Amino acid sequence: xxxxxxxxxxxxxxTTPFGHADEVxxxxxxxxxxxxxxxxxxxxxxVVGEDFPAKHIEFLKSRNxxxxxxxxxxxxxxxxxxxxxxxxxxxKTLETHLNVFQNFHPRLPESYKEAxxxxxxxxxxxxxxxxxxxxxxxxxxxxxxxxxWIEGKYDALVHTLKSVDIMVINDGEARELAKEANLVKAAQxxxxxxxxxxxxxxxxxxxxxxxxxxxxxxxxxxxxxxYDPTGAGDTFAGGFLGYLVSTRNFSDxxxxxxxxxxxxxxxxxxxAFSLNRLKSLEYSEIEGRFMEFRRLxxxxxLS
Amino acid sequence: xxxxxxxxxxxxxxTTPFGHADEVxxxxxxxxxxxxxxxxxxxxxxVVGEDFPAKHIEFLKSRNxxxxxxxxxxxxxxxxxxxxxxxxxxxKTLETHLNVFQNFHPRLPESYKEAxxxxxxxxxxxxxxxxxxxxxxxxxxxxxxxxxWIEGKYDALVHTLKSVDIMVINDGEARELAKEANLVKAAQxxxxxxxxxxxxxxxxxxxxxxxxxxxxxxxxxxxxxxYDPTGAGDTFAGGFLGYLVSTRNFSDxxxxxxxxxxxxxxxxxxxAFSLNRLKSLEYSEIEGRFMEFRRLxxxxxLS
Numbered sequence: 280x281x282x283x284x285x286x287x288x289x290x291x292x293x294t295t296p297f298g299h300a301d302e303v304x305x306x307x308x309x310x311x312x313x314x315x316x317x318x319x320x321x322x323x324x325x326v327v328g329e330d331f332p333a334k335h336i337e338f339l340k341s342r343n344x345x346x347x348x349x350x351x352x353x354x355x356x357x358x359x360x361x362x363x364x365x366x367x368x369x370x371k372t373l374e375t376h377l378n379v380f381q382n383f384h385p386r387l388p389e390s391y392k393e394a395x396x397x398x399x400x401x402x403x404x405x406x407x408x409x410x411x412x413x414x415x416x417x418x419x420x421x422x423x424x425x426x427x428w429i430e431g432k433y434d435a436l437v438h439t440l441k442s443v444d445i446m447v448i449n450d451g452e453a454r455e456l457a458k459e460a461n462l463v464k465a466a467q468x469x470x471x472x473x474x475x476x477x478x479x480x481x482x483x484x485x486x487x488x489x490x491x492x493x494x495x496x497x498x499x500x501x502x503x504x505x506y507d508p509t510g511a512g513d514t515f516a517g518g519f520l521g522y523l524v525s526t527r528n529f530s531d532x533x534x535x536x537x538x539x540x541x542x543x544x545x546x547x548x549x550x551a552f553s554l555n556r557l558k559s560l561e562y563s564e565i566e567g568r569f570m571e572f573r574r575l576x577x578x579x580x581l582s
Numbered sequence: 583x584x585x586x587x588x589x590x591x592x593x594x595x596x597t598t599p600f601g602h603a604d605e606v607x608x609x610x611x612x613x614x615x616x617x618x619x620x621x622x623x624x625x626x627x628x629v630v631g632e633d634f635p636a637k638h639i640e641f642l643k644s645r646n647x648x649x650x651x652x653x654x655x656x657x658x659x660x661x662x663x664x665x666x667x668x669x670x671x672x673x674k675t676l677e678t679h680l681n682v683f684q685n686f687h688p689r690l691p692e693s694y695k696e697a698x699x700x701x702x703x704x705x706x707x708x709x710x711x712x713x714x715x716x717x718x719x720x721x722x723x724x725x726x727x728x729x730x731w732i733e734g735k736y737d738a739l740v741h742t743l744k745s746v747d748i749m750v751i752n753d754g755e756a757r758e759l760a761k762e763a764n765l766v767k768a769a770q771x772x773x774x775x776x777x778x779x780x781x782x783x784x785x786x787x788x789x790x791x792x793x794x795x796x797x798x799x800x801x802x803x804x805x806x807x808x809y810d811p812t813g814a815g816d817t818f819a820g821g822f823l824g825y826l827v828s829t830r831n832f833s834d835x836x837x838x839x840x841x842x843x844x845x846x847x848x849x850x851x852x853x854a855f856s857l858n859r860l861k862s863l864e865y866s867e868i869e870g871r872f873m874e875f876r877r878l879x880x881x882x883x884l885s
Binding site: 503535576 | 668763764765766767784786787788790792796797798799800801804805806807808835838839841842869872873876877878879880881882883884
């Protein structure tokens with residue numbers, strides 16, 4: 280199956296209590312693509328400026344990511360600057376420069392229009408729908424969003440959700456989108472907008488998903504050293520959807536395993552700045568950590 | 583096996599966004615005892631004033647809880663007044679009146695000194711040790727604490743922990759006790775004080791336990807209606823230890839099931855004010871929710 284992602288490719292400048300990284304490769308579509316590429320080929324739709332170095336494009340290609348849909352236009356690449364305190368759950372945004380992203384109107388290459396699975400990363404919900412309309416007959420549509428669009432484009436977001444099968448969202452944003460403090464009720468409200476599943480990301484507390492078959496909760500992997508949480512949510516989505524596509528099976532049991540695989544990939548990503556840990560990852564490490572998630576969560580039945 | 587608990591029996595006045603309860607039965611030892619009583623007999627050590635009604639003592643006795651160690655002295659029973667906002671994770675204490683608890687120096691009845699398992703609820707760590715010394719040869723000692731003792735009696739608490747097998751503690755308090763922001767490192771520090779396991783309570787995010795056999799994470803049960811989180815931690819401890827004692831098996835596998843049973847009992851407790859939900863609980867409901875925790879957390883292996 281073919282997996283398409285539309286989102287941002289960016290330069291990030293990040294400070295955490297454990298270090299600093301300056302103008303490193305980042306962006307939602309980048310983290311997603313690289314994580315998903317461990318399981319399936321990926322078609323990337325995004326835009327960069329003329330300052331985007333060829334070495335980054337070569338890296339993406341080396342990961343079996345199609346960059347045919349990565350436009351280069353005149354101007355500067357999207358830049359984000361943020362910092363984290365000891366509570367690594369919440370980034371403080373210091374600067375956002377949309378640059379070339381501001382006038383981004385993605386036109387899919389012909390070959391991308393046959394994509395079977397689509398991930399609409401956190402961008403303007405009108406753009407999400409615009410991209411989706413260019414895909415002929417997607418079998419599965421997954422989207423993310425953020426408080427900026429919930430607050431600024433609520434109606435457009437709810438409209439886009441009618442065409443979405445699975446929504447991936449932060450817990451605070453799920454409550455905001457649903458206008459409901461209780462997370463179970465918030466999830467039910469989001470399901471009433473269209474998706475058949477909602478996967479709620481809770482940072483260091485892991486993930487809880489709600490769907491027709493009930494709820495599934497997965498902890499985050501307990502790590503001694505978290506250096507940089509930037510991109511953890513998109514890496515989760517990439518591991519989740521990349522694995523799901525590779526199984527060619529969208530059943531509840533398969534979605535549960537995919538949620539664990541997303542958690543596995545996110546747990547690696549936060550161990551280093553930018554995509555550095557994902558760059559050096561071996562598939563045997565991924566399988567090993569999946570097994571550790573079983574040891575972390577499973578228990579025997581009452582005898 | 584026999585299970586002994588020392589802690590508080592109190593009157594609570596509680597306000598949550600969903601209602602109000604005035605001078606209702608509460609206290610750490612009360613919640614613990616009632617939750618544990620679904621699995622094993624309990625010996626209660628606490629103190630109340632002359633204002634404590636006979637009907638509450640009759641209720642405890644009806645739950646197979648020995649009140650031989652429940653002293654009645656002249657004066658008023660311990661009172662706590664608190665409130666919760668929509669974020670039900672954190673109580674705001676409005677008033678604490680120790681009353682008869684202030685001069686509490688528990689002397690165990692002879693029959694209690696043979697107890698095999700001891701729970702030292704959240705009281706002065708010097709009192710915890712004093713009670714423990716009166717028990718002849720406990721097979722398992724479990725304790726709780728709170729920020730008040732971490733800040734006011736740090737050395738006494740660390741001294742008490744030398745005699746403790748399992749510590750049950752909130753996540754914020756674990757970080758404070760260990761003086762370490764990272765929870766994995768905080769757990770390791772606490773284990774270095776003496777316990778072989780530390781069970782860290784994370785409110786609506788569930789529990790994560792660390793021991794010699796690695797980590798175990800359990801989510802909280804996702805509830806649509808949480809009315810009153812008062813006593814959730816002590817109810818968790820009661821379900822955890824009551825079930826563990828009933829299995830007569832302190833292996834890692836048994837501890838995992840006991841952590842789920844504690845989570846089951848806590849999930850019922852928060853569905854109503856005071857001990858109202860625990861009072862009406864059927865064992866079949868407990869077994870049913872245990873099964874639901876398996877559906878909530880389990881996933882298949884990679885094929």
